[in-house]
Amino acid sequence: MQSFEKWVCEVRREFHRNPELSFHEHGTQERIMSILGELGIDSRKIADTGVIAEVRGMLPGPCIAIRSDTDALAAHEVLSPRNEDYISQNPGVMHACGHDGHMAIVLGVARMIMEKQKEICGTVRFIFQPAEEIPPGGAARVIEEGGLEGVDAIIGLHIFGDVDVGQVNIRAGPLMASSNRFTVKIFGKGGHHATPDMCIDPIQIAAEFISSLKPAVSQKVNTSGHVLGFGMVDAGKQFNRSPDELELVGSFRTFDDNDIDTIEQVMITLLDSLMDSYSNDFMEGVPSYDLDVYRGYPVLFNNPLFTENACNLLQTIFNNVSAHPDPIFGAEDFAYYLREVPGMYAIIGTKNPEKGIVEVNHSSGFDIDEDVLLNGVELLYSLATDFLKNPGEYLE
Structure with a gap:
Protein backbone atom coordinates (compact mmCIF):
# COMPACT_ATOMS: atom_id res chain seq x y z
CA MET A 1 0.00 0.00 0.00
CA MET A 176 -21.83 27.58 14.72
CA ALA A 177 -25.19 29.25 14.23
CA SER A 178 -28.70 28.10 13.55
CA SER A 179 -29.93 28.76 10.01
CA ASN A 180 -33.53 29.78 9.41
CA ARG A 181 -35.53 30.89 6.38
CA PHE A 182 -38.66 33.04 6.48
CA THR A 183 -41.30 33.73 3.85
CA VAL A 184 -43.84 36.55 4.14
CA LYS A 185 -46.80 36.82 1.81
CA ILE A 186 -48.61 40.17 1.99
CA PHE A 187 -52.08 40.44 0.47
CA GLY A 188 -53.37 43.89 -0.48
CA LYS A 189 -55.79 45.38 -3.01
CA GLY A 190 -54.40 45.97 -6.48
CA GLY A 191 -55.32 48.87 -8.68
CA HIS A 192 -54.20 51.81 -10.83
CA HIS A 193 -51.64 54.23 -9.43
CA ALA A 194 -53.99 57.04 -10.51
CA THR A 195 -56.47 55.95 -7.81
CA PRO A 196 -54.33 55.16 -4.77
CA ASP A 197 -57.30 55.56 -2.41
CA MET A 198 -58.79 52.46 -4.06
CA CYS A 199 -55.68 50.35 -3.44
CA ILE A 200 -53.79 48.82 -0.57
CA ASP A 201 -50.25 48.53 -1.88
CA PRO A 202 -48.39 45.41 -0.60
CA ILE A 203 -45.11 46.82 -1.93
CA GLN A 204 -45.39 49.83 0.34
CA ILE A 205 -46.21 47.58 3.29
CA ALA A 206 -43.25 45.35 2.48
CA ALA A 207 -40.97 48.39 2.24
CA GLU A 208 -41.90 49.38 5.79
CA PHE A 209 -41.45 45.81 6.99
CA ILE A 210 -37.99 45.60 5.42
CA SER A 211 -36.84 48.94 6.83
CA SER A 212 -38.26 48.26 10.31
CA LEU A 213 -37.44 44.60 10.93
CA LYS A 214 -33.72 44.78 11.61
CA PRO A 215 -33.98 47.64 14.14
CA ALA A 216 -36.90 45.89 15.84
CA VAL A 217 -35.00 42.59 16.13
CA SER A 218 -31.90 44.38 17.42
CA GLN A 219 -33.94 45.73 20.33
CA LYS A 220 -34.67 42.15 21.42
CA VAL A 221 -31.59 40.15 20.35
CA ASN A 222 -27.97 41.19 20.83
CA THR A 223 -26.62 42.55 17.55
CA SER A 224 -23.51 40.35 17.80
CA GLY A 225 -25.70 37.29 18.32
CA HIS A 226 -27.66 37.31 15.08
CA VAL A 227 -27.63 38.21 11.41
CA LEU A 228 -30.70 38.82 9.24
CA GLY A 229 -31.14 39.59 5.57
CA PHE A 230 -33.63 39.70 2.70
CA GLY A 231 -32.99 37.61 -0.37
CA MET A 232 -36.00 37.84 -2.68
CA VAL A 233 -38.95 40.14 -3.29
CA ASP A 234 -41.51 39.09 -5.88
CA ALA A 235 -44.49 41.26 -6.80
CA GLY A 236 -46.21 42.87 -9.72
CA LYS A 237 -46.11 42.73 -13.51
CA GLN A 238 -47.13 46.27 -14.48
CA PHE A 239 -45.27 49.54 -13.87
CA ASN A 240 -48.37 51.64 -13.17
CA ARG A 241 -50.36 49.19 -11.10
CA SER A 242 -50.16 48.18 -7.46
CA PRO A 243 -50.15 44.38 -7.28
CA ASP A 244 -52.58 42.35 -5.22
CA GLU A 245 -49.91 40.44 -3.35
CA LEU A 246 -46.21 40.20 -2.68
CA GLU A 247 -43.83 37.49 -1.50
CA LEU A 248 -40.72 38.28 0.50
CA VAL A 249 -38.06 35.69 1.41
CA GLY A 250 -35.12 36.09 3.76
CA SER A 251 -33.05 34.33 6.37
CA PHE A 252 -31.61 34.80 9.83
CA ARG A 253 -29.05 33.06 12.00
CA THR A 254 -28.54 33.02 15.75
CA PHE A 255 -26.28 31.50 18.39
CA ASP A 256 -29.17 30.73 20.74
CA ASP A 257 -32.10 28.60 19.64
CA ASN A 258 -34.37 30.61 21.96
CA ASP A 259 -33.67 33.68 19.82
CA ILE A 260 -35.45 32.00 16.92
CA ASP A 261 -38.74 32.27 18.82
CA THR A 262 -37.96 35.87 19.73
CA ILE A 263 -37.26 36.89 16.12
CA GLU A 264 -40.39 35.16 14.87
CA GLN A 265 -42.47 37.00 17.46
CA VAL A 266 -40.92 40.33 16.44
CA MET A 267 -41.97 39.61 12.86
CA ILE A 268 -45.53 38.79 13.92
CA THR A 269 -45.81 41.92 16.07
CA LEU A 270 -44.49 44.15 13.29
CA LEU A 271 -46.71 42.60 10.63
CA ASP A 272 -49.79 42.86 12.83
CA SER A 273 -49.04 46.53 13.38
CA LEU A 274 -48.61 47.14 9.65
CA MET A 275 -51.88 45.40 8.85
CA ASP A 276 -53.66 47.68 11.31
CA SER A 277 -52.07 50.86 10.00
CA TYR A 278 -52.90 50.10 6.35
CA SER A 279 -56.43 48.82 6.86
CA ASN A 280 -59.55 50.91 6.16
CA ASP A 281 -63.28 50.52 6.68
CA PHE A 282 -64.05 50.17 2.97
CA MET A 283 -61.97 47.08 2.18
CA GLU A 284 -62.67 44.03 4.32
CA GLY A 285 -60.13 41.28 4.70
CA VAL A 286 -57.15 43.25 3.47
CA PRO A 287 -54.38 43.78 4.09
CA SER A 288 -53.42 40.40 5.50
CA TYR A 289 -50.33 38.23 5.60
CA ASP A 290 -48.98 34.72 5.89
CA LEU A 291 -45.70 34.16 7.71
CA ASP A 292 -43.74 30.91 7.49
CA VAL A 293 -40.51 30.47 9.44
CA TYR A 294 -38.61 27.37 8.36
CA ARG A 295 -36.19 26.28 11.05
CA GLY A 296 -33.07 24.85 9.50
CA TYR A 297 -30.07 23.48 11.35
CA PRO A 298 -29.99 24.31 15.06
Whole structure:
Protein backbone atom coordinates (compact mmCIF):
# COMPACT_ATOMS: atom_id res chain seq x y z
CA MET A 1 0.00 0.00 0.00
CA GLN A 2 1.15 3.57 -0.68
CA SER A 3 2.74 5.64 2.05
CA PHE A 4 0.09 6.99 4.35
CA GLU A 5 0.51 10.64 3.35
CA LYS A 6 0.40 9.89 -0.37
CA TRP A 7 -2.56 7.57 0.07
CA VAL A 8 -4.64 10.15 1.97
CA CYS A 9 -3.87 12.83 -0.64
CA GLU A 10 -4.84 10.55 -3.52
CA VAL A 11 -8.08 9.55 -1.78
CA ARG A 12 -8.94 13.23 -1.41
CA ARG A 13 -8.14 13.94 -5.06
CA GLU A 14 -10.20 11.00 -6.26
CA PHE A 15 -13.25 12.32 -4.43
CA HIS A 16 -12.51 15.84 -5.68
CA ARG A 17 -12.54 14.64 -9.29
CA ASN A 18 -15.92 12.97 -8.81
CA PRO A 19 -18.19 15.30 -6.82
CA GLU A 20 -21.89 14.56 -6.38
CA LEU A 21 -24.76 16.68 -5.10
CA SER A 22 -26.77 16.10 -1.92
CA PHE A 23 -28.56 12.72 -1.80
CA HIS A 24 -27.04 11.86 -5.19
CA GLU A 25 -23.73 10.62 -3.76
CA HIS A 26 -24.13 7.12 -5.23
CA GLY A 27 -20.65 6.84 -6.73
CA THR A 28 -19.15 8.42 -3.62
CA GLN A 29 -20.96 5.89 -1.45
CA GLU A 30 -19.71 2.94 -3.49
CA ARG A 31 -16.13 4.22 -3.43
CA ILE A 32 -16.19 4.78 0.34
CA MET A 33 -17.42 1.23 0.86
CA SER A 34 -14.76 -0.06 -1.54
CA ILE A 35 -11.95 1.72 0.30
CA LEU A 36 -13.24 0.49 3.65
CA GLY A 37 -13.33 -3.03 2.24
CA GLU A 38 -9.72 -2.68 1.11
CA LEU A 39 -8.87 -1.77 4.70
CA GLY A 40 -10.69 -4.85 5.98
CA ILE A 41 -13.64 -2.91 7.41
CA ASP A 42 -17.22 -4.02 6.80
CA SER A 43 -19.74 -1.28 6.06
CA ARG A 44 -23.37 -0.76 5.20
CA LYS A 45 -25.51 1.87 3.58
CA ILE A 46 -27.52 4.39 5.61
CA ALA A 47 -29.68 7.42 4.79
CA ASP A 48 -29.90 6.40 1.11
CA THR A 49 -26.44 7.51 0.01
CA GLY A 50 -24.50 7.40 3.28
CA VAL A 51 -22.19 4.78 4.75
CA ILE A 52 -21.68 3.50 8.29
CA ALA A 53 -18.89 1.22 9.50
CA GLU A 54 -17.27 0.10 12.74
CA VAL A 55 -13.93 -1.11 14.01
CA ARG A 56 -14.13 -3.02 17.27
CA GLY A 57 -11.06 -3.24 19.45
CA MET A 58 -9.85 -6.43 21.03
CA LEU A 59 -11.11 -5.34 24.45
CA PRO A 60 -14.55 -4.03 25.50
CA GLY A 61 -15.12 -0.34 26.01
CA PRO A 62 -17.21 2.65 24.95
CA CYS A 63 -18.09 3.67 21.41
CA ILE A 64 -17.08 6.92 19.76
CA ALA A 65 -18.38 8.00 16.36
CA ILE A 66 -16.43 10.02 13.80
CA ARG A 67 -18.44 11.76 11.10
CA SER A 68 -17.61 13.03 7.62
CA ASP A 69 -20.00 14.73 5.21
CA THR A 70 -19.85 13.63 1.57
CA ASP A 71 -21.81 15.96 -0.71
CA ALA A 72 -20.57 18.64 -3.09
CA LEU A 73 -21.97 21.96 -4.30
CA ALA A 74 -23.55 23.19 -7.53
CA ALA A 75 -20.59 25.29 -8.68
CA HIS A 76 -18.33 25.26 -11.72
CA GLU A 77 -14.74 24.76 -10.64
CA VAL A 78 -12.13 27.20 -11.97
CA LEU A 79 -8.95 25.67 -13.39
CA SER A 80 -5.78 26.67 -11.57
CA PRO A 81 -2.10 25.67 -11.65
CA ARG A 82 -2.77 23.51 -8.57
CA ASN A 83 -5.89 21.59 -9.49
CA GLU A 84 -5.26 20.60 -13.10
CA ASP A 85 -4.60 16.98 -12.03
CA TYR A 86 -7.75 16.67 -9.95
CA ILE A 87 -10.25 19.29 -11.15
CA SER A 88 -13.90 18.22 -11.08
CA GLN A 89 -14.90 15.89 -13.90
CA ASN A 90 -18.58 16.58 -13.23
CA PRO A 91 -19.31 19.97 -14.88
CA GLY A 92 -21.22 22.36 -12.66
CA VAL A 93 -20.52 20.37 -9.50
CA MET A 94 -17.46 20.68 -7.25
CA HIS A 95 -16.20 20.02 -3.77
CA ALA A 96 -16.09 23.69 -2.83
CA CYS A 97 -16.47 23.18 0.91
CA GLY A 98 -13.79 20.66 1.80
CA HIS A 99 -15.96 17.56 2.09
CA ASP A 100 -13.54 15.68 -0.16
CA GLY A 101 -10.89 16.41 2.47
CA HIS A 102 -13.20 15.37 5.27
CA MET A 103 -13.79 11.98 3.65
CA ALA A 104 -10.07 11.43 3.10
CA ILE A 105 -9.31 12.40 6.70
CA VAL A 106 -11.90 10.05 8.20
CA LEU A 107 -10.81 7.20 5.92
CA GLY A 108 -7.25 7.93 7.04
CA VAL A 109 -8.37 7.60 10.66
CA ALA A 110 -10.08 4.32 9.78
CA ARG A 111 -6.83 3.00 8.30
CA MET A 112 -4.90 3.97 11.43
CA ILE A 113 -7.52 2.48 13.75
CA MET A 114 -7.38 -0.82 11.85
CA GLU A 115 -3.60 -0.87 12.15
CA LYS A 116 -3.96 -0.42 15.95
CA GLN A 117 -7.07 -2.60 16.36
CA LYS A 118 -5.39 -4.94 18.86
CA GLU A 119 -4.62 -1.98 21.14
CA ILE A 120 -8.12 -0.47 21.03
CA CYS A 121 -10.49 -0.81 23.98
CA GLY A 122 -13.96 -0.20 22.62
CA THR A 123 -15.41 0.70 19.23
CA VAL A 124 -14.92 3.43 16.67
CA ARG A 125 -17.90 4.04 14.38
CA PHE A 126 -17.40 5.89 11.10
CA ILE A 127 -20.34 7.85 9.69
CA PHE A 128 -20.11 9.12 6.13
CA GLN A 129 -23.17 11.32 5.95
CA PRO A 130 -24.86 12.60 2.81
CA ALA A 131 -26.52 15.94 2.17
CA GLU A 132 -25.00 18.31 4.70
CA GLU A 133 -25.28 21.23 2.29
CA ILE A 134 -29.05 21.35 1.89
CA PRO A 135 -31.51 21.41 4.83
CA PRO A 136 -33.08 19.33 6.24
CA GLY A 137 -29.79 17.54 5.62
CA GLY A 138 -28.66 13.98 6.13
CA ALA A 139 -27.79 13.96 9.83
CA ALA A 140 -31.42 13.67 10.91
CA ARG A 141 -31.84 10.69 8.58
CA VAL A 142 -28.76 9.00 10.02
CA ILE A 143 -30.13 9.44 13.53
CA GLU A 144 -33.62 8.23 12.56
CA GLU A 145 -32.11 5.09 11.04
CA GLY A 146 -30.15 4.21 14.17
CA GLY A 147 -26.78 5.62 13.25
CA LEU A 148 -26.12 6.77 16.81
CA GLU A 149 -27.43 3.70 18.64
CA GLY A 150 -24.83 2.57 21.15
CA VAL A 151 -22.67 5.65 20.59
CA ASP A 152 -21.28 7.35 23.71
CA ALA A 153 -19.68 10.37 22.03
CA ILE A 154 -19.14 11.86 18.58
CA ILE A 155 -16.49 14.06 16.96
CA GLY A 156 -16.03 15.76 13.61
CA LEU A 157 -14.22 18.61 11.94
CA HIS A 158 -14.49 21.13 9.12
CA ILE A 159 -11.81 22.58 6.86
CA PHE A 160 -12.07 26.39 6.56
CA GLY A 161 -10.48 28.52 3.87
CA ASP A 162 -10.33 31.70 5.95
CA VAL A 163 -8.39 30.08 8.83
CA ASP A 164 -4.61 29.77 8.56
CA VAL A 165 -3.24 26.34 7.78
CA GLY A 166 -2.17 24.58 10.97
CA GLN A 167 -4.66 26.50 13.10
CA VAL A 168 -7.15 24.46 15.14
CA ASN A 169 -10.21 26.22 16.54
CA ILE A 170 -12.43 24.57 19.12
CA ARG A 171 -14.96 26.21 21.38
CA ALA A 172 -17.11 24.98 24.23
CA GLY A 173 -20.77 25.89 23.80
CA PRO A 174 -22.06 27.52 20.61
CA LEU A 175 -19.56 27.22 17.76
CA MET A 176 -21.83 27.58 14.72
CA ALA A 177 -25.19 29.25 14.23
CA SER A 178 -28.70 28.10 13.55
CA SER A 179 -29.93 28.76 10.01
CA ASN A 180 -33.53 29.78 9.41
CA ARG A 181 -35.53 30.89 6.38
CA PHE A 182 -38.66 33.04 6.48
CA THR A 183 -41.30 33.73 3.85
CA VAL A 184 -43.84 36.55 4.14
CA LYS A 185 -46.80 36.82 1.81
CA ILE A 186 -48.61 40.17 1.99
CA PHE A 187 -52.08 40.44 0.47
CA GLY A 188 -53.37 43.89 -0.48
CA LYS A 189 -55.79 45.38 -3.01
CA GLY A 190 -54.40 45.97 -6.48
CA GLY A 191 -55.32 48.87 -8.68
CA HIS A 192 -54.20 51.81 -10.83
CA HIS A 193 -51.64 54.23 -9.43
CA ALA A 194 -53.99 57.04 -10.51
CA THR A 195 -56.47 55.95 -7.81
CA PRO A 196 -54.33 55.16 -4.77
CA ASP A 197 -57.30 55.56 -2.41
CA MET A 198 -58.79 52.46 -4.06
CA CYS A 199 -55.68 50.35 -3.44
CA ILE A 200 -53.79 48.82 -0.57
CA ASP A 201 -50.25 48.53 -1.88
CA PRO A 202 -48.39 45.41 -0.60
CA ILE A 203 -45.11 46.82 -1.93
CA GLN A 204 -45.39 49.83 0.34
CA ILE A 205 -46.21 47.58 3.29
CA ALA A 206 -43.25 45.35 2.48
CA ALA A 207 -40.97 48.39 2.24
CA GLU A 208 -41.90 49.38 5.79
CA PHE A 209 -41.45 45.81 6.99
CA ILE A 210 -37.99 45.60 5.42
CA SER A 211 -36.84 48.94 6.83
CA SER A 212 -38.26 48.26 10.31
CA LEU A 213 -37.44 44.60 10.93
CA LYS A 214 -33.72 44.78 11.61
CA PRO A 215 -33.98 47.64 14.14
CA ALA A 216 -36.90 45.89 15.84
CA VAL A 217 -35.00 42.59 16.13
CA SER A 218 -31.90 44.38 17.42
CA GLN A 219 -33.94 45.73 20.33
CA LYS A 220 -34.67 42.15 21.42
CA VAL A 221 -31.59 40.15 20.35
CA ASN A 222 -27.97 41.19 20.83
CA THR A 223 -26.62 42.55 17.55
CA SER A 224 -23.51 40.35 17.80
CA GLY A 225 -25.70 37.29 18.32
CA HIS A 226 -27.66 37.31 15.08
CA VAL A 227 -27.63 38.21 11.41
CA LEU A 228 -30.70 38.82 9.24
CA GLY A 229 -31.14 39.59 5.57
CA PHE A 230 -33.63 39.70 2.70
CA GLY A 231 -32.99 37.61 -0.37
CA MET A 232 -36.00 37.84 -2.68
CA VAL A 233 -38.95 40.14 -3.29
CA ASP A 234 -41.51 39.09 -5.88
CA ALA A 235 -44.49 41.26 -6.80
CA GLY A 236 -46.21 42.87 -9.72
CA LYS A 237 -46.11 42.73 -13.51
CA GLN A 238 -47.13 46.27 -14.48
CA PHE A 239 -45.27 49.54 -13.87
CA ASN A 240 -48.37 51.64 -13.17
CA ARG A 241 -50.36 49.19 -11.10
CA SER A 242 -50.16 48.18 -7.46
CA PRO A 243 -50.15 44.38 -7.28
CA ASP A 244 -52.58 42.35 -5.22
CA GLU A 245 -49.91 40.44 -3.35
CA LEU A 246 -46.21 40.20 -2.68
CA GLU A 247 -43.83 37.49 -1.50
CA LEU A 248 -40.72 38.28 0.50
CA VAL A 249 -38.06 35.69 1.41
CA GLY A 250 -35.12 36.09 3.76
CA SER A 251 -33.05 34.33 6.37
CA PHE A 252 -31.61 34.80 9.83
CA ARG A 253 -29.05 33.06 12.00
CA THR A 254 -28.54 33.02 15.75
CA PHE A 255 -26.28 31.50 18.39
CA ASP A 256 -29.17 30.73 20.74
CA ASP A 257 -32.10 28.60 19.64
CA ASN A 258 -34.37 30.61 21.96
CA ASP A 259 -33.67 33.68 19.82
CA ILE A 260 -35.45 32.00 16.92
CA ASP A 261 -38.74 32.27 18.82
CA THR A 262 -37.96 35.87 19.73
CA ILE A 263 -37.26 36.89 16.12
CA GLU A 264 -40.39 35.16 14.87
CA GLN A 265 -42.47 37.00 17.46
CA VAL A 266 -40.92 40.33 16.44
CA MET A 267 -41.97 39.61 12.86
CA ILE A 268 -45.53 38.79 13.92
CA THR A 269 -45.81 41.92 16.07
CA LEU A 270 -44.49 44.15 13.29
CA LEU A 271 -46.71 42.60 10.63
CA ASP A 272 -49.79 42.86 12.83
CA SER A 273 -49.04 46.53 13.38
CA LEU A 274 -48.61 47.14 9.65
CA MET A 275 -51.88 45.40 8.85
CA ASP A 276 -53.66 47.68 11.31
CA SER A 277 -52.07 50.86 10.00
CA TYR A 278 -52.90 50.10 6.35
CA SER A 279 -56.43 48.82 6.86
CA ASN A 280 -59.55 50.91 6.16
CA ASP A 281 -63.28 50.52 6.68
CA PHE A 282 -64.05 50.17 2.97
CA MET A 283 -61.97 47.08 2.18
CA GLU A 284 -62.67 44.03 4.32
CA GLY A 285 -60.13 41.28 4.70
CA VAL A 286 -57.15 43.25 3.47
CA PRO A 287 -54.38 43.78 4.09
CA SER A 288 -53.42 40.40 5.50
CA TYR A 289 -50.33 38.23 5.60
CA ASP A 290 -48.98 34.72 5.89
CA LEU A 291 -45.70 34.16 7.71
CA ASP A 292 -43.74 30.91 7.49
CA VAL A 293 -40.51 30.47 9.44
CA TYR A 294 -38.61 27.37 8.36
CA ARG A 295 -36.19 26.28 11.05
CA GLY A 296 -33.07 24.85 9.50
CA TYR A 297 -30.07 23.48 11.35
CA PRO A 298 -29.99 24.31 15.06
CA VAL A 299 -27.11 25.93 16.91
CA LEU A 300 -24.06 23.67 16.97
CA PHE A 301 -23.31 23.40 20.68
CA ASN A 302 -20.10 21.65 21.75
CA ASN A 303 -20.32 19.74 25.02
CA PRO A 304 -18.32 21.85 27.53
CA LEU A 305 -16.62 19.01 29.46
CA PHE A 306 -15.78 17.04 26.34
CA THR A 307 -14.40 20.17 24.66
CA GLU A 308 -12.32 21.17 27.67
CA ASN A 309 -10.57 17.81 27.77
CA ALA A 310 -10.21 17.74 23.99
CA CYS A 311 -8.57 21.15 24.10
CA ASN A 312 -6.11 20.03 26.79
CA LEU A 313 -5.13 17.06 24.65
CA LEU A 314 -4.86 18.91 21.35
CA GLN A 315 -2.71 21.66 22.86
CA THR A 316 -0.08 19.00 23.53
CA ILE A 317 -0.15 17.96 19.85
CA PHE A 318 -0.61 21.15 17.82
CA ASN A 319 1.17 24.48 18.15
CA ASN A 320 -1.84 26.65 17.31
CA VAL A 321 -4.98 25.63 19.17
CA SER A 322 -7.52 28.29 20.08
CA ALA A 323 -10.06 27.36 22.73
CA HIS A 324 -11.89 30.69 22.54
CA PRO A 325 -12.49 31.59 18.90
CA ASP A 326 -15.49 33.70 18.03
CA PRO A 327 -18.49 31.62 17.01
CA ILE A 328 -19.24 31.73 13.30
CA PHE A 329 -22.50 32.30 11.48
CA GLY A 330 -22.03 29.25 9.26
CA ALA A 331 -24.40 26.38 10.03
CA GLU A 332 -23.86 22.63 10.20
CA ASP A 333 -26.21 19.69 10.66
CA PHE A 334 -23.58 18.06 12.89
CA ALA A 335 -25.55 20.05 15.46
CA TYR A 336 -28.21 17.32 15.43
CA TYR A 337 -25.71 14.69 16.58
CA LEU A 338 -24.59 16.88 19.46
CA ARG A 339 -28.20 17.09 20.63
CA GLU A 340 -28.17 13.31 21.01
CA VAL A 341 -24.74 12.49 22.48
CA PRO A 342 -21.82 14.45 23.94
CA GLY A 343 -19.04 15.47 21.64
CA MET A 344 -17.26 18.23 19.82
CA TYR A 345 -16.83 19.75 16.37
CA ALA A 346 -13.53 21.36 15.44
CA ILE A 347 -12.37 23.77 12.74
CA ILE A 348 -8.99 23.36 11.03
CA GLY A 349 -7.47 25.95 8.74
CA THR A 350 -6.23 25.55 5.17
CA LYS A 351 -5.43 29.15 4.18
CA ASN A 352 -1.87 29.40 2.85
CA PRO A 353 -1.03 32.52 0.82
CA GLU A 354 2.45 31.18 0.03
CA LYS A 355 0.82 28.38 -1.97
CA GLY A 356 -1.89 30.66 -3.38
CA ILE A 357 -4.57 28.93 -1.32
CA VAL A 358 -6.69 31.86 -0.19
CA GLU A 359 -10.23 31.26 -1.49
CA VAL A 360 -12.99 30.82 1.08
CA ASN A 361 -15.42 27.92 1.26
CA HIS A 362 -18.08 27.79 -1.49
CA SER A 363 -15.88 29.75 -3.90
CA SER A 364 -15.45 28.28 -7.38
CA GLY A 365 -11.72 28.65 -6.78
CA PHE A 366 -11.71 26.91 -3.40
CA ASP A 367 -8.90 24.43 -2.80
CA ILE A 368 -7.10 23.06 0.23
CA ASP A 369 -3.50 22.87 1.34
CA GLU A 370 -3.19 19.10 1.49
CA ASP A 371 -0.96 19.37 4.56
CA VAL A 372 -4.22 19.89 6.43
CA LEU A 373 -5.21 16.28 5.72
CA LEU A 374 -2.62 14.82 8.07
CA ASN A 375 -3.50 17.47 10.66
CA GLY A 376 -7.10 16.32 10.49
CA VAL A 377 -6.20 12.63 10.75
CA GLU A 378 -4.00 13.26 13.77
CA LEU A 379 -6.66 15.38 15.44
CA LEU A 380 -9.50 12.87 15.10
CA TYR A 381 -7.35 9.79 15.73
CA SER A 382 -5.85 11.31 18.89
CA LEU A 383 -9.22 12.37 20.24
CA ALA A 384 -10.87 9.02 19.49
CA THR A 385 -8.16 6.89 21.05
CA ASP A 386 -7.78 9.12 24.10
CA PHE A 387 -11.54 9.03 24.67
CA LEU A 388 -11.57 5.24 24.52
CA LYS A 389 -8.77 5.11 27.10
CA ASN A 390 -10.23 7.77 29.39
CA PRO A 391 -13.97 8.13 28.77
CA GLY A 392 -14.67 9.30 32.29
CA GLU A 393 -12.65 12.46 31.72
CA TYR A 394 -14.84 13.43 28.74
CA LEU A 395 -18.30 12.48 29.99
CA GLU A 396 -20.27 13.87 32.89
